[in-house]
Amino acid sequence: KLLQENKKWASDKIGVDPDYFERLSHLQTPEFLWIGCSDSRVPANEITNTQPGEIFVHRNIANMVVNTDVNLVAVLDYAVTHLKVKHIIVCGHYGCGGIKAADTKIDYRHVLNMWLRNIKDVIRHHRQELDAITDTEARTNRLVELNVQEQVYNLAKTTIIQRSWKRDKRPDLHGWVYGLKDGLIKPVYEMKAGT
Numbered sequence: 001k002l003l004q005e006n007k008k009w010a011s012d013k014i015g016v017d018p019d020y021f022e023r024l025s026h027l028q029t030p031e032f033l034w035i036g037c038s039d040s041r042v043p044a045n046e047i048t049n050t051q052p053g054e055i056f057v058h059r060n061i062a063n064m065v066v067n068t069d070v071n072l073v074a075v076l077d078y079a080v081t082h083l084k085v086k087h088i089i090v091c092g093h094y095g096c097g098g099i100k101a102a103d104t105k106i107d108y109r110h111v112l113n114m115w116l117r118n119i120k121d122v123i124r125h126h127r128q129e130l131d132a133i134t135d136t137e138a139r140t141n142r143l144v145e146l147n148v149q150e151q152v153y154n155l156a157k158t159t160i161i162q163r164s165w166k167r168d169k170r171p172d173l174h175g176w177v178y179g180l181k182d183g184l185i186k187p188v189y190e191m192k193a194g195t
């Protein structure tokens with residue numbers, strides 16, 4: 001089914017713009033790096049109404065910026081140093097399963113526990129504020145916002161961003177949260193060169 005749909009999609013694109021693929025095949029010059037959650041309901045291009053070529057994308061569980069994650073760091077370096085993106089967006093989403101899982105004492109075994117531990121650090125940093133929220137959904141949603149903010153900090157702390165801020169005064173860093181229930185993105189945090 002996926003392959004059949006691909007054929008249909010490609011021919012639809014050419015129907016509207018015969019040079020579409022020919023033009024895109026030469027280069028990509030995206031202005032944005034998107035670091036989002038792997039959740040199937042949060043596709044970067046679709047929710048921002050953008051086209052192939054506009055956003056360079058990295059996704060993982062709960063949109064984490066872990067500075068020992070070689071995959072993340074390679075994507076970041078390529079986007080900042082070579083593509084010279086102007087903006088980096090860390091986009092979380094309300095109702096995130098990864099965030100919910102980290103805020104429990106459930107044992108998810110080996111690899112998942114290891115990944116969720118990074119979110120547990122965010123919980124520890126903000127324990128006082130979070131423990132004051134009695135409603136479970138409200139607590140998760142606030143944690144989603146705080147996590148996005150912490151991941152923006154993590155980006156700002158990297159050598160890649162520090163050097164680029166010093167040299168080129170870019171990129172701006174944005175923390176956003178997407179709402180699964182209304183399809184709207186809420187900006188929650190922002191950092192620019194020199195902050």
Ligand code: CO
Nearest residue numbers: 037039096097
């Ligand atoms: Co998620």
